[in-house]
Amino acid sequence: xxxxxxxxxxxxxxxxxxxxxxxxxxxxxxxxxxxxxxxxxxxxxxxxxxxxxxxxxxxxxxxxxxxxxxxxxxxxxxxxxxxxxxxxxxxxxxxxxxxxxxxxxxxxxxxxxxxxxxxxxxxxxxxxxxxxxxxxxxxxxxxxxxxxxxxxxxxxxxxxxxxxxxxxxxxxxxxxxxxxxxxxxxxxxxxxxxxxxxxxxxxxxxxxxxxxxxxxxxxxxxxxxxxxxxxxxxxxxxxxxxxxxxxxxxxxxxxxxxxxxxxxxxxxxxxxxxxxxxxxxxxxxxxxxxxxxxxxxxxxxxxxxxxxxxxxxxxxxxxxxxxxxxxxxxxxxxxxxxxx
Amino acid sequence: xxxxxxxxxxxxxxxxxxxxxxxxxxxxxxxxxxxxxxxxxxxxxxxxxxxxxxxxxxxxxxxxxxxxxxxxxxxxxxxxxxxxxxxxxxxxxxxxxxxxxxxxxxxxxxxxxxxxxxxxxxxxxxxxxxxxxxxxxxxxxxxxxxxxxxxxxxxxxxxxxxxxxxxxxxxxxxxxxxxxxxxxxxxxxxxxxxxxxxxxxxxxxxxxxxxxxxxxxxxxxxxxxxxxxxxxxxxxxxxxxxxxxxxxxxxxxxxxxxxxxxxxxxxxxxxxxxxxxxxxxxxxxxxxxxxxxxxxxxxxxxxxxxxxxxxxxxxxxxxxxxxxxxxxxxxxxxxxxxxxxxxxxxxxxxxxxxxxxxxxxxxxxxxxxxxxxxxxxxxxxxxxxxxxxxxxxxxxxxxxxxxxxxxxxxxxxxxxxxxxxxxxxxxxxxxxxxxxxxxxxxxxxxxxxxxxxxxxxxxxxxxxxxxxxxxxxxxxxxxxxxxxxxxxxxxxxxxxxxxxxxxxxx
Numbered sequence: 001x002x003x004x005x006x007x008x009x010x011x012x013x014x015x016x017x018x019x020x021x022x023x024x025x026x027x028x029x030x031x032x033x034x035x036x037x038x039x040x041x042x043x044x045x046x047x048x049x050x051x052x053x054x055x056x057x058x059x060x061x062x063x064x065x066x067x068x069x070x071x072x073x074x075x076x077x078x079x080x081x082x083x084x085x086x087x088x089x090x091x092x093x094x095x096x097x098x099x100x101x102x103x104x105x106x107x108x109x110x111x112x113x114x115x116x117x118x119x120x121x122x123x124x125x126x127x128x129x130x131x132x133x134x135x136x137x138x139x140x141x142x143x144x145x146x147x148x149x150x151x152x153x154x155x156x157x158x159x160x161x162x163x164x165x166x167x168x169x170x171x172x173x174x175x176x177x178x179x180x181x182x183x184x185x186x187x188x189x190x191x192x193x194x195x196x197x198x199x200x201x202x203x204x205x206x207x208x209x210x211x212x213x214x215x216x217x218x219x220x221x222x223x224x225x226x227x228x229x230x231x232x233x234x235x236x237x238x239x240x241x242x243x244x245x246x247x248x249x250x251x252x253x254x255x256x257x258x259x260x261x262x263x264x265x266x267x268x269x270x271x272x273x274x275x276x277x278x279x280x281x282x283x284x285x286x287x288x289x290x291x292x293x294x295x296x297x298x299x300x301x302x303x304x305x306x307x308x309x310x311x312x313x314x315x316x317x318x319x320x321x322x323x324x325x326x327x328x329x330x331x332x333x334x335x336x337x338x339x340x
Numbered sequence: 341x342x343x344x345x346x347x348x349x350x351x352x353x354x355x356x357x358x359x360x361x362x363x364x365x366x367x368x369x370x371x372x373x374x375x376x377x378x379x380x381x382x383x384x385x386x387x388x389x390x391x392x393x394x395x396x397x398x399x400x401x402x403x404x405x406x407x408x409x410x411x412x413x414x415x416x417x418x419x420x421x422x423x424x425x426x427x428x429x430x431x432x433x434x435x436x437x438x439x440x441x442x443x444x445x446x447x448x449x450x451x452x453x454x455x456x457x458x459x460x461x462x463x464x465x466x467x468x469x470x471x472x473x474x475x476x477x478x479x480x481x482x483x484x485x486x487x488x489x490x491x492x493x494x495x496x497x498x499x500x501x502x503x504x505x506x507x508x509x510x511x512x513x514x515x516x517x518x519x520x521x522x523x524x525x526x527x528x529x530x531x532x533x534x535x536x537x538x539x540x541x542x543x544x545x546x547x548x549x550x551x552x553x554x555x556x557x558x559x560x561x562x563x564x565x566x567x568x569x570x571x572x573x574x575x576x577x578x579x580x581x582x583x584x585x586x587x588x589x590x591x592x593x594x595x596x597x598x599x600x601x602x603x604x605x606x607x608x609x610x611x612x613x614x615x616x617x618x619x620x621x622x623x624x625x626x627x628x629x630x631x632x633x634x635x636x637x638x639x640x641x642x643x644x645x646x647x648x649x650x651x652x653x654x655x656x657x658x659x660x661x662x663x664x665x666x667x668x669x670x671x672x673x674x675x676x677x678x679x680x681x682x683x684x685x686x687x688x689x690x691x692x693x694x695x696x697x698x699x700x701x702x703x704x705x706x707x708x709x710x711x712x713x714x715x716x717x718x719x720x721x722x723x724x725x726x727x728x729x730x731x732x733x734x735x736x737x738x739x740x741x742x743x744x745x746x747x748x749x750x751x752x753x754x755x756x757x758x759x760x761x762x763x764x765x766x767x768x769x770x771x772x773x774x775x776x777x778x779x780x781x782x783x784x785x786x787x788x789x790x791x792x793x794x795x796x797x798x799x800x801x802x803x804x805x806x807x808x809x810x811x812x813x814x815x816x817x818x819x820x821x822x823x824x825x826x827x828x829x830x831x832x833x834x835x836x837x838x839x840x841x842x843x844x845x846x
Contacts, residue, residue: 049745050745072750073745076745078745082738084738088742099748139746143746
């Protein structure tokens with residue numbers, strides 16, 4: 001349980017987090033994602049009490065902290081997993097995990113659950129990155145926090161390790177029945193792990209919703225562009241559909257009439273052999289393994305991307321016809337008023 | 341968080357105490373008369389000349405050795421570094437004493453071997469001795485700068501057609517200028533502050549004249565000279581603070597593999613320096629020991645030295661904790677730390693003059709050991725603070741945060757995380773203060789209670805009385821103590837290296 005209301009954080013005169021509010025249900029995992037410097041780590045530190053808030057209030061289980069009366073971190077009963085793990089180098093694994101425990105049973109429980117028994121008495125310097133990550137997680141969980149904060153926990157690890165650990169951590173959180181906020185800059189991590197996803201930009205939450213909604217119904221262009229690749233096709237909304245260079249596109253997403261832009265991700269487009277009607281020309285292509293990514297030029301000069309299966313290959317210079325996937329209801333934004 | 345660190349009040353008191361000598365000297369100083377002015381110009385000339393010659397000499401020797409120890413993969417690399425850095429650990433007055441006694445028509449070489457070598461004295465002698473004992477400043481700062489440079493630029497320069505020496509000159513040294521400058525200024529600072537070397541070589545510098553005035557019971561004039569010297573010291577410190585730091589991405593340093601002929605010629609260049617700076621003093625003192633034994637020496641000198649230095653080391657360690665914490669807490673604390681560095685820049689003879697006056701004003705302190713210990717602490721506290729801070733800053737700041745989030749109060753986090761991880765730095769810092777205090781000469785001469793003879797003061801009395809042979813035991817003991825100091829510093833450097841390497845592996 002956590003409620004964040006109208007929180008701002010300032011570093012000197014710079015507002016890093018601006019008037020931000022949300023609540024977290026018990027045993028919910030919230031993923032926070034955003035570009036570098038968007039304030040996501042600062043928000044996490046503010047919730048932990050490591051950074052002072054300048055406005056608003058943060059309330060957890062049995063405490064409420066506001067700008068006037070800050071609650072120190074040790075009185076918040078939150079757990080935190082740091083980006084660089086922050087294991088105490090002078091203490092063994094078990095002493096790290098049981099740092100402030102009088103009864104060591106929870107430490108033993110998490111050490112065995114995360115498969116660290118053989119490393120019980122090792123010093124952190126001897127551990128590999130993945131092992132350090134598990135110790136850091138065990139330490140946080142063994143202290144039985146009422147909320148766990150994870151600050152880019154996988155960013156210091158090899159790609160191969162990430163995929164496994166991602167779900168290992170998620171399972172541990174669900175096993176502990178803990179609510180958690182997990183900061184990441186990895187898109188696929190953001191989309192695949194959490195119950196809800198918050199997309200941050202410039203100190204504010206642009207959207208807070210389920211990962212599916214954030215991806216398919218982004219609240220604005222920023223969210224659309226940040227989560228995956230996005231083609232924005234200009235068009236004219238007539239009420240029955242949207243007239244675009246690619247033909248009439250229908251969607252249940254009811255936009256205002258007039259100029260709009262339709263969000264079509266590269267995966268949403270299908271590339272066909274031109275049947276006389278030329279809609280685009282292949283500018284280049286790159287083979288990606290299970291898919292092929294085409295860069296295509298529309299007659300208006302707009303460049304878009306399409307990702308298809310490798311079944312049928314086009315070559316640069318080929319004329320093609322494009323269509324959207326039939327069942328797709330793309331998101332539509334009112335067109336940018338600013339002339340480009 | 342805008343909160344005043346609880347360490348600030350204590351740190352502020354320490355910082356104010358560090359400025360005490362300046363205040364005292366200001367009160368004490370008499371308006372100089374005209375005669376003094378003319379003499380002062382000569383003093384100023386001598387002092388600046390000595391500092392300048394020392395800086396140039398230490399660059400000339402220090403930079404080539406820095407290149408050698410940083411980039412050339414020599415056999416027994418560690419030994420080269422230790423031997424070439426060793427002169428720094430030796431107080432230069434030991435060297436000056438040995439040079440003075442060894443050379444010249446009635447020197448030991450003439451007496452023992454019948455070879456008369458021109459005497460080493462005066463400005464040239466002082467500059468030579470000073471250079472021999474300060475070039476490691478330049479060598480070490482330059483070496484550190486060289487090691488932080490990535491080799492790829494040199495490789496690029498050579499692939500573009502530049503010879504190795506030309507690429508070192510055009511591509512490497514310009515980027516190490518800051519390190520060279522910092523080392524040269526340290527050497528100049530040492531030359532400005534040192535009392536023993538110019539005194540033994542008979543060069544009238546500020547430090548020597550302050551001692552002369554002190555012995556003539558004119559503390560007022562000594563204070564004027566002290567203030568003038570402090571202005572020069574302040575100027576050098578200012579210059580040093582102006583050296584802009586350029587940070588480059590650290591990379592793998594250049595490694596050159598010499599042929600055995602090249603190694604031998606490098607050894608042929610290094611050998612005379614090591615012979616003069618290390619072997620000569622040790623040889624002379626050993627000769628005296630063999631010839632005259634330990635006549636006149638009392639064990640109590642060792643105990644006195646060790647006792648005063650132990651007190652200084654202990655106090656410095658205790659005071660260093662709040663100071664280092666304050667320095668890490670914020671800009672105000674950093675400023676206070678800078679103030680304590682003032683004591684480090686104050687020459688021992690100046691510190692002595694100021695505290696003698698304090699003793700005269702406060703009879704309860706006069707001629708007490710505490711006053712001497714206070715002088716040591718004020719001079720050498722920055723060593724302890726620096727050592728502690730370097731270790732403490734090496735600690736990942738998220739460790740303390742992690743402890744706090746796990747439920748530890750700031751106090752518990754300090755006791756269980758920060759302190760255990762900095763203990764090594766604290767002990768090393770206290771040991772440095774201890775060793776420096778053991779070897780300190782001028783402040784000890786002025787402040788030691790009557791009858792409280794230490795190794796350094798005994799050596800000085802022997803020199804003044806002309807019983808050179810009796811310098812054998814204190815001289816060798818001081819060399820031994822210096823060797824311990826060197827080992828301590830180098831082991832710290834080595835740990836730094838290892839820690840760095842471990843980090844790279846991760």
